[in-house]
Amino acid sequence: MDVRLSDAEKVFIIHGVQEGLRNDGRSCGDYRPMYVERGVLATTDGSSRVRIGGTDLLCGVKCELVECEDSSKETNRLEFSVDCSANASPQFIGRGGDAYAEELSDALHFAYDNERSIPDLAKLTLSPNHFWRLYVDIVILQYGGAIIDAAAVAAKAALFDTEIVEVVTRQADEKKMTIDLPQGHLTWKLDVKSAPLISSITKIGSTNVVDVTLGEETCSFAALWVGGSVQKAGTEPLVTMTRQAGGGSLDAASINDMIQMGVNAVGRLDAKLMERLAAEETTIPGQTFLA
Amino acid sequence: RNMATLAGIRVDISSPPSSAAPAALELSGDRDNASDQFVIPGNAVSTTTGFMRGHGTFTRDGELIATLAGSVQQVNRLITVKPVKSRYNGEVGDVVVGRVVDVQQKRWKVDTSSRLDSSLLLSSVNLPGGELRRKSVEDELMMRDYLKEGDLISAEVQQVQHDGSLQLHTRNLKYGKLAQGISVQVPSYLIKRRKAHFHSLPCGAAVVIGCNGHVWIAPELREDADGGYNQDLEEVISLETRSIMARLSGCVRLLAAHCVAIYDTTIMAAFELSANHKASDLLNAAVATEIASLVVRKIRAEATEEEL
């Protein structure tokens, strides 16, 4: 499923982007409609499904109780992984599926790797010998562009959906702590209001564009992934990550513009996502595929 | 800094539509639940006495068994099973839009979404001056000057080979290399074979409807004696035309998503009925279903009027 365009088709796209009218009628700052659902998997503690254009992602969050010598030495509380499903793999021929998946999980890790993203992350540390590790696993079911944007949305939505079991710590032998389950099944959730989102800003010709389709992608050599975290509702996101994607180079002046656009996009994505997450009730696992 | 600077970015995040496109149309009552007899692979279609087996069937113990999921068609004594979806099965005379995938010795391989790549022989194209007919080592390099990997062409099916692969030709002024435009791929079963597949639409753009499901939207139809060899890549298409083309591509997509047959009448109906929406709104599932539904009703109403 190699998306190759002719020179004439590329010229048409590049001129269009310059004029602010893309092939599907969107302007340079428009995202395609995005569908987000929560509670779509039965085997995880939190899950989400995100679709945008031809892109389809599943995200599952699993909480693992880790026992160790010294929990202050183990700093990884969130582990991200991205996998390309068998169904999407023909679409990855020529894109280097596994390597690309690693780039995505790496970017997510970096975007989250600071104290501002999840302010109550410390609650995951239960004792000097115990902590919760959250595995955030993303599976790409179909590839249609804007993957990193969708992946970050999926991760945030799944984390929002994640219920962590309430446990009790108490003293045990040899000055160590032990973990017990309290009476009744209680759960709590992390505060993910400031969890970061990522927007990929692609440069086509000399214009910056969000959410490129596969065809538009072939007209560009360079893109910038901008990760941002909204600290306070209504304010501009704090940049937590920038990463260059695609093989081409960008000049310094471009980068500033692209970062600004990325920050704006993240702010808008975040506002809409939080609105959506507030509205949704969890669906029955599997229902999302049968509708 | 304030969110006022967010002007310029538009995001829409929602819950998915309650039913996916084709079913959405059914709910609104626009699908006729015709009593078409469907069979699935393995179903017995009839006995073999007096019948000949066509595509989509095989014989076993004196019975004709379906190999495809689809509807049973009988023409005289020939029984075939016509699948709903399948890879494009070309026939001689079909107009197709295809993408060049390989340049070989004296021929190009073209992807027409068939089961095998199609061939376009060097001897089957119109070129300036006939210079490329020389049998020399420079042939392949010069062939690339005309068509290379990624280029789109409109062509006609000249021949169907034994293995089912198609041989194409562009030896007619209306065929050849395609210039600037938008390409949309839809399932080939939605394309009906008609008298004309090249249309200059009244809205101010043109479409080439390939029987193979590949629809090409262009600013205008061109007839080049050199098969489109000379292309002006500097040309800038006007914003107005571009906007019409974007709307047309949205219309073709929404028709395909709702399993509505794609031909000039349905495309123009969708175009007109989408007038009070922005072209980019056609990406919205609810808007798309609304327009598809209006198209079906309009065309049906016109058909009934004609009958009366």
Added chain:
Amino acid sequence: MNVLSEHGFRADGRRPEQIRNISCKLSVCPEADGSAYIEQGNTRIMCAVYGPHEATNRAKASEEGCSVSVQLSTAVFATLERKNRRRGDRKTTALARMLEKAFESVIVTSLFPRAQIDICCEIIQEDGSRLSSCINACSLALADAGIPMRGVVTCVTCSSVDGRPVVDISAREEMDTIPRLTLATLSGHDEVVLVEMENRVHMDHLSALMAASHAASSSIHQCLHAALQQHLSQTRAIL
């Protein structure tokens, strides 16, 4: 742990001869030539078919007919216990080869020499009868893609507990101490497309197990038949 309670019920409340509830949907991946999603109890599989198209795998391409290539992967969150499975592990590769063989015998490959069909199967959730559910998902996806087959293959995995056949087993019923038979039949009739036996079964119990498996496979065929019919009527071209 007993598979059957003293009253003859299974852990999920089913009787031994009862198959799990099946739900499915076709054409779930618009980019693929054919696709399907199937749920059998808590096993959830998505399958996409690409082709037939010009063979890219030259080694497998043949003048005799079309080649079939299966890719299988399991999501990390497919089981209750998170398993980071590498794609090319032995068990997955073995399953993929079995799927290839099964469908090579059913697809009318002689019609498409030099072409290739790619079947891609993703296990989203696994609760037993992995191979069977994959086969059922692939059958639907191939039918959706309009690829000619001699029939729709359905498959089921069954056990024998004290001589009594237990059909369509879930993960907790997949134990190494009891025999497991995976049987794939064509169009719900007698033709066997694939048969695989794990662990040991007593000769006296084998025929009952085979008969129950045949019957269960036929029941599954009825479900898939209905789903295909419904899908066909929903996706015919209008106008």
